[in-house]
Amino acid sequence: MFTPVPNPTTNPVPPKFGEQDLIRRSASTVTPPAKRLTEVAKLIDVSKCIGCKACQVACLQWNNLTEEVGVNVGVYDNPHDLTENTWTLMRFTEYENTETGNLEWLIRKDGCMHCADPGCLKACPAPGAIVQYSNGIVDFVHDKCIGCGYCIKGCPFNIPRLSKADSKAYKCTLCVDRLAVGQGPACQKACPTQAIVFGTKDEMKQWADHRIKDLKSRGFANAGLYDPPGVGGTHVMYVLQHADRPEIYAGLPNNPTISPIVEAWKGVTKYVGLAAIGAFAVIGFLHHTIAGPNRVTEEDEKNAERLTEGRS
């Protein structure tokens, strides 16, 4: 058993990290912190997940969120997608393993991956609306969020959602308020089978190795850790029975990266665009300086008068 974090205290405790620990801030720059926090991570072991949705409930409860009661559409996934209130969601896949002849019920807890290289933050135009702490948390700051939805387009995992109520973007905070007092995230705490564990990223990788060894001993030769390098690694990682095919887990991206479109948009285009605008302005100015104004001459007026003569 992975040793759980002790019970919380009801005495006020100073937060263990804050503004001075930011390493990225959307649409702005930060002074790099003098000392980095140890990176943390949440490890989701799909092979231990029973899909009970305790994490979903714990998330709603801790964050005071209310989701609508929906309908059944023929599957266990409820709600049917992430929403501004549902920051984490169990996605169920019935997978027939042709090699073993066994049915596998793959249940993946979807939610923010807290990428080391966060596409949402890259895409965000509002200074400080998305921040990244040196321990790996990527958080949305709702006072600063302008609700443009660029984060959604920036995210390689399709996670953030705009609220219908206040038009701001929402997603998992990794329970930043709990972490700040030394607790683990609410979903992790609730998880009955410890399919979710939480600790430093190094600890989580070690724990994942331990789990992968067990899975390999049970015939899952391709068991492995999902910590995609394309986004610099993530602070939410998965242990997968079939790490060679993450896409069978309800479309978990295989080697995700920030979309080249987003990269282009937020990278080169920005400079080229502004440069083009600048260039046009400068050219105009230069032209005017060199060629001078194009004035109507007396003669032109005369010609016009001549043309219209006798027409009054």
Add this chain to the structure above:
Amino acid sequence: MSSSEVDSGDNVHPGKPVIVDRYTVGARLNHWVTAISLVLLALSGLALYSPSLYFLTALFGGGALTRVIHPWIGVVLFFSFLGLFFRFFRLNLWKKNDSVWLGRLREVLAGDESKLPEVGKYNAGQKVVFWSMSILILILIVTGLISWDEYFARYFSIEQRRMAVLVHSGAAIVAICVWIVHVYAGIWVRGTISAMTRGQVTGGWAWRHHRKWLKDLVTTKR
């Protein structure tokens, strides 16, 4: 009339100097609504486009309001420009002489119009501005709607929305450049601005820059 360069509302008043009615009140109002929308769109769009210009959101009451207002101005622009389009498109249709005119861009830029073909109500440069704006605004409204998450997110895939913002910003940059050309041309060619303020230009201006238009006007309004 089809070949005539004269629009309804154009008129010529002999005198010293000759005064020519170039744009009706409606056309001017339409233009300025479009122009103001475009400027506001450019400012708000640039604010959201580049962090270095985010301060511009202050003009709109902050980031969130900028985000709310921008697409709505876009809608205004679209319909406003649609008005301009229907007003102006006929005389902006490309003619053989336009290509000749454009081929002699050097003379144009030098202000040496004697070597150019006689120009109708719009010269080829103006036509290029008109058509590029028409196309760009169409692109902008379409991509704008696709990336307007508040209302339309659910109809499009993430990939489509991503592509839409990229195209939207690209088109916007081009549109701003075209706009710069348009505004500059208005400033450089003295006597132009009054066309959109008072609706009138001098006969000399018309003679110099849009001689065929003036001639057609004189002929038809006889």
Add this chain to the structure above:
Amino acid sequence: MNIELSRRSFMLGAGAGLAGTSLAALGFGEIEAAHALSIRPFRLAQTKEVRSQCPYCAVCCGMLIFAAESKEEKGKMEVTHIEGDVDHPVNRGTLCPKGAGALDYIKAKTRVKYPMYRKPGSNSFERVSWDFAMERIAKLLKDDRDANWIDKNRDGVTVNRWLTTAFLAGSSVANEGGWATFKVSRGLGLLQIENQARI
């Protein structure tokens, strides 16, 4: 309490101490600091914590219940949050979706607030006093008991039973309440007594 390894409380690492001191130097209090950081202040600070257990299944997971003064009913303590008790040897702080949502049970829309009474043939419940309800039920019970009491069977054996009223006992009431239930129901002479054990 050897179950808790202190190691884990340091999980958040080296920066923690630094954060504390530099903030203090800037003159931020704890709560203000949290606001300034856009990190929500810890919800459980300054609430009352009580050790309880989950009301649902028979794993009986340990629960921490946090309570504060009610906004709805002045002077009363109400539950504000529930999570698992890490000290509990069975659930070790975890809860299933029912347990994790137990607060919504306490505050369910269908929670009964007052004694309610439905007259024969009526289409609705009406609110009544406890005294009215208790008096009426006691009267109904007594009437039936008097009408159908059997003190001896045909063979003359004392049987002291009452067969025309039935009691379905709950299986989530605590043992003490369960015993009171037994004592009262058997004391009345009931034989139609059941709980959920059979189903």
Add this chain to the structure above:
Amino acid sequence: MTNSWTDIKNADLVWIMGGNAAEAHPCGFKWVTEAKAERGAKLMVVDPRFNRSAAMADHYAPLRSGSDITFLSGVINYLLSNDKIHKEYVRHYTNAAFIVRDDFEFNEGLFSGYDESKRSYDRSTWEYKFGPDGFALRDMTLSDPRCVFQLMKKHFAQYTPELVERVCGTPKDRFQKVADWVSSTANGERSMTIMYALGWTQHSHGAQNIRCAAMIQLLCGNIGIPGGGVNALRGHSNVQGITDVGTLTAAIPGYLALPTEQEPTLESHLSKRTFKPLTPNQTSYWQNYRKFFVSFLKTQFGANATPENEFGYNYLPKLDGIYDCIKMFDLMHQGKTTGLICQGFNPLMAIPNSNKSREGLAKLKFLVSMDPIETDTARFWENHGEFNNIDPAKVQTEVFMLPVTSFAEEEGSVTNSSRLIQWKWKAADPYFESRTDTEILADLFVRMRKMYEKDGGKGKEALLAVDWSYKDPLHPSVDELQTELNGKALVDLKDASGKVVRAAGQRLATFGEMRDDGSTDGCMWIYTGFYGPTGNMAQRRDNSDPSGLGVFPNWGFSWPANRRIQYNRASADPDGKPWSEAKKYMYWNGERWTGPDVPDYVPTIPPERAVGPFIMNAEGVSRLWVRGLMADGPFPVHMEPFESPVGNIVFPKLKGNPVARIFKHDLAALGTSKDFPIVGTTYRLTEHFHYWTKSVQVNAVTQPEFFVEMSEQLAKEKGIKHGQMVRIRSNRGEVKGKAVVTKRLKPFTIDGKTVHQVGLPLNFGFIGETKKASPINGLTSAIGDANSQTPEFKAFLVNIEPIAGSVA
């Protein structure tokens, strides 16, 4: 549970069958995942559906609902015929060696003594042969053809893998792997735990399903050892405690029996239950029955219980039969019941055949619902369209809905599934005007007693004889009630030498201190010690586990006597040595029995006295052969459900359980496989708890609407689309729900015939936050198990059809 939740981590093999621990007990299931992850244990799941537990399993085998006995008998046959049993354990710790009477017979599925007209057995032939000394005869070589072991071999021989496949629809190789894995634990080195729940009990032959499991575990020597046991995963949080406390028709706290009218005197009641040992030297602990019973009477009647009046024995009501919940609702349906009090109970949802239940409720003069939330039952008179179609104007029932405190607003002790008694402290004040169950019942009781005192009435004497001398009669305190449960000395208790061992008024430390002369009270002997002289043991919160075996001896109090694994003497061999180092638990250290737990044995009896480890049994050993203790046979036999898609392939003469009780109305309501060819089975979902959490917003979010699970093949056959609204009918009623078409259900081939099965979650109703639904028990049949009267919810017949034009 024989073992505890945390003990599951010691298992080398976990077998989940007749239950779905991952679904219904996720936090207990954690210990299965721990055994897997940290011990390398294997998990196998046998279930009609590929369920959440199966998703975690190393091996899954499907079986048709209702065919468990055959599957399990197949395993028993495999163990016996391949000699893969724990021989020494079987020889010394079970009744395998006991010789059975010569006139016992078994023919075509029926045991000797069957009376078809009474639908019952005369069980007198199902007994041991006794020697002249009055003790049962044994053959320790297990070779006597009439010994239990040899009878068993013969009895189970026909349950071959081929038969299992024909009856259960389990592919032979899938069955074979289960049997192989089970046999790998028959050695004292490795242990297997069996986890089951209502998937086994809710059959007309449910008790026999569990018998099979117990027999397998005994053959493997898996009872009494760490990581072993037969573990019933119970439903409600305190269903164990409430069963212990005996709010059941024929019970008295601590598994004592309510007297029947055949027992006119105290002595006639006690003599039937004070079992003498059947072999020499045995403990036969029930010899102490009278001490416990008299102590109970002293608590129930207090000063009114005297030696002269047989301690108030005749104030107790006496049974003329049992009044289980099926009978209760049959009587109600017949109009024979005046009033019903539901305390935290929602019978319209929970009792089989809801339409019958609704009609019954409408015939009541009054109904009282004591519950924190509104129940469908409390609103049964309200019209909810197709979901509860009733005309309120025609219902003359007076209904009371009384607000009761929730779990957080009261304190007390609660007993979990593994008999562990723990405390919950009060966290909040009562919600609005709600009161505790105790307060409500005390108010009613005191009011009624006043009425009787004032106006007189029938049965007054018995009513006033009940001891109600609480400090505040309207508010008996938790402390007072707990003291009554525990028991105390009423006078100074002295030992043989005259020394006072327990002063008058002091609480008892163990049930060993109880006496049958009225000098002690204590209504529930098995709990004695949980509030002993040293304080409230249920409140203990020391979570240290010195042995590392998940014992936690100082956390709460595990009845009886704070014992965590029952029958733990069996973890050592007859000489008192552990069967193996790997499974070392309780052992003889030369002076006494020791180990991490409290021995289930007299701690000072040395091994050479050959006292059997199963001290509650008069034999001193466990029973492979159950004598006359079960209504439907000393051994299990294959029985089909009362509604089955096929006849009994093994014993064609048997229709259902031959001794199950059937009421007229319910017999008439049975359907046939011609009209209803599909097997229906009900179960709960992990997102919901019975009928409570449909009122809980957040749980309604996670499972908002009733659905029916079916195979892709059935959906295709019926033209049903994924997410479409479908109608499910049985001969008793119909329900509507969304179709969940899944690969997790597959059709079975039973004796060459394709049999479909649909899964019907039970958590939905017409009150609460989830979408309205009809009670699922509108489909089910009110026929129960022959021993426990548990309704046959897990196997009945339905048909299903799409409702046109309704795809989600």
